[in-house]
Amino acid sequence: MTLIPHAIPLINDPQVVQALAARWRRTRTLLLLSAGVLPVAIGIVCIVLAGMTSAGQRIMPWWSAIPAVAAAACAWALLTWLRRNGLSDPHSWLPATTLMTGAQLVLGVLPGSGIALRLSPGAAIAVKALCAAGVLGAGSASALARLAHRSLLSAPVLELGSTAFPLVLDSSGARVVIGTDRVDWTTRTGARVDAGVSFVRILSVTAHSHAITLHTTSGSWTVPVADPATAQALLRRRITWWEERRDAAAEREQRRYLDLVKLLAVVSGEGTRGGISVTVDSNGLTTGIALSPEVRELEPELLAAQLMACVQKARADARRQVQDLVLDHAGDQMVKASH
Template structure:
């Protein structure tokens, strides 16, 4: 499984993928180096340091492997986070990489170097070189993570509006964050003001001389931005993308509901007992009764009791089928 997809994630538009292909290729390379190659290299440094502690000793102390295990765990945690949900928020690449590589230094490289120097004083130069390599790797990982974020989002282009990446526009004391379902902004004109509005409330976006206007049902919001034309175009593109996703989700939900209705209509509970058979629909209404020749000699009261027992069992069977279908529908909805 590829750690980072080769094509642009978080979008299904082939035109957007093609337009941002070169930008994503650079970002992917930097991200692989910062969150993959360098943290793994730091873990290897810690493993080598742990191996050096066994030089000249019959048995390597078990506690000398703790720094290497901690560094490897940090590298694994960073890669797992990046694969699961880290790609959706480029702003977190730098802090996450800095945190994990810093933890590798504190928990792995520095203790491992100290242990190696204590148990293998003759290899002091090699230990110091490995320690320096670990520190350099951690610093380089943070720098590359910052470069990956800037390579992808530092220069906003219109196609980024059709992705799920948060877009940040700054300038003139204003910071605007265009998310996946809302836009938030912070202004610092004497005092700090944090405001936001969801896309569902925005009716129209227009550009003015030094700001964009967000027209909503409750009034208009003026958001100062350094480049109103670019900001309004990006915001309109992101709102269109959000509406397309919302409509697609509604269509999928409608199809799933119609499928569920069809499956429920086909539910049929059945039960047989002593030559008596009863079938019911999903509502528990009896749809059929079958009687074998063996019931001709039965007492009417006994026959009625068997019919009632079969009807009760058939309704229980129908309820079980309905519950299974509804639970399957709910689980499928939650997975999406």
């Protein structure tokens, strides 16, 4: 399984993929180094330090392996986060990488070096070199994570509006964040103002000198930006992308609902007892009654009681089938939503 896909996630437009291909290749390489190769290398440094503590020792102290385990756990946590959630938020690459590699230093490299110096004083030069390599690796990982973010988003292009990446537009008077379904901004001229609006409420976007105006269902908002034309184009492109995804999701849900209706339409519950067989549909309405020859000798009261018992049994069978279909439908929805 590829840690970081070769194509930008959540993009189905070939033109967008082609336009951003070169930018994503640079970003992917930097991200692999910062969040994959270097944290793993720091973990290996801690493992080597733990191995050095056993040099000349008959039995390796169990507690000397704790720094190596902690460093390996931090590297694994960073890789897992990046694979599951991190790719969609480039602004978190630097904080996450700095946090995890810093934890590797504090929990792994520094204590591991101290233990190795104490138990293997003859290898002081090698221990210090490994400690320096760990510190250098952590610093390089943070620097590369910053470069990865800048390589992808520092110079906004129109095609980025058709991706799921949050776009941040900074200016002297405001900070605008274009998300996947809303736009938020913070103005710093005079009193600080934090505001935002969802795409569903935006009617139109117009550009003016040094600002854009968001016309919404509840009024208009004027937001200062450094490049109004670029901000307007990016926001319109992101709203179009959001509308396409919303319409596609609604269409998929409609198809799933129609499929569920078709499955429910063929549900048939059955109940048999004493030569009597009853079938009902998904609504519990009786669709068929079959009587064997032996029921002719039954008293009318007993026949009616057995018939009602068969109806209840058939309805219970139909309810169980309906519940299974509905639960399967809801479970598939939850799985798709999590992805």
